[in-house]
Amino acid sequence: MTSAPPEHDAVRIRRAGADDAAALALAGAATFLETFAGILDGPDIVAHCRNQHAVELYDGWLADPQCVAWLAETVHGAAPVGYALIAPPKLPLADLRADDLELKRIYLLSRFHGGGVGRELMRHAVEQARERGAGRLLLGVYAGNARALAFYARNGFGQVGERRFQVGANVYQDAILALELGA
Template sequence: MTSLEGRSVEDGARPQVRRCAAGDETALALAGKATFLESYAGMIDGQAVIRHCEERQTAPYYAAALADPAQALWIAEMAPNAAPVGYLHLTGPDLPVETGPGDLEIKRIYLLSRFHGSGAGRALFEAAYRFGVEQGAARLLLGVYKGNEKALGFYARMGFETVGERSFDVGGAVYEDWVLARGLQGGLGS
């Protein structure tokens, strides 16, 4: 057994990342609720977390995203039972910074903390990077809560830099985010 973030996982067990398709909406909603709660419990208002999950972490929300050709989603699953442990949602940019036709937004990227350090977060990011390169995109952008130090550290290691700020509504409570960007030229780097 190996320890990831103080919890045990089978030796060699690593989440597998794959592109989502119609039928994955229930797994995405479960991963969305679990990872959002785990990421923000105790950090932001609990009722706001509940409301956010009831509104934006639902199977119909993800079914609509999967049906939209302008959006792409990937899921991280544990073999052999395909239990969802994280996901990535990529869209056109909807951020309060100057964007161009070659920009894509990582709308959401979450992974259960048990799997931080497993390489799954990087694999999700790499999926977005490869997709962006294939689409001829210039940059990946994302918003991240200013108080989420772990996520900020991960994004810095992935080559993101701060390009702005935004206010973000989570279940009726407003929080401040950094807007980060990373070019898609020059390879993946570290």
């Protein structure tokens, strides 16, 4: 028997709007740090977050009609704890298709893992990709992130390629995964 999460851990998910860039950037940087502290070099994490989780980057995505984001936030206090974002793909695949979309980001603070929030963020992303007529939903993930790889496998994703991904001064191996959405 599972118990309900404490009331202060209750989370709601809503579509992100133009004024949510700072919340998305904060959640992105916080989850990246939480996930990779002790795995990646600290200066590399700082440099990566400064560049890849800059508010201006999220401003651009939120202003782009081809991109959609959902924000997970606490019910009490509306603190950002995670999000998902889909966008046109920018992955090094030889068979990239015109109807592909990329799950650019799906992040959730570990305190909220296991309660269905990640699954719900994924559901929103998959549903939106289907509504947009995508044949596949793609993503890149650090090949050493076993927890994320297991989550994606449970959600039907399979590996279709690899890429080298730079974080700060170092280069790491990523797996490129795809979920076939069908007709």
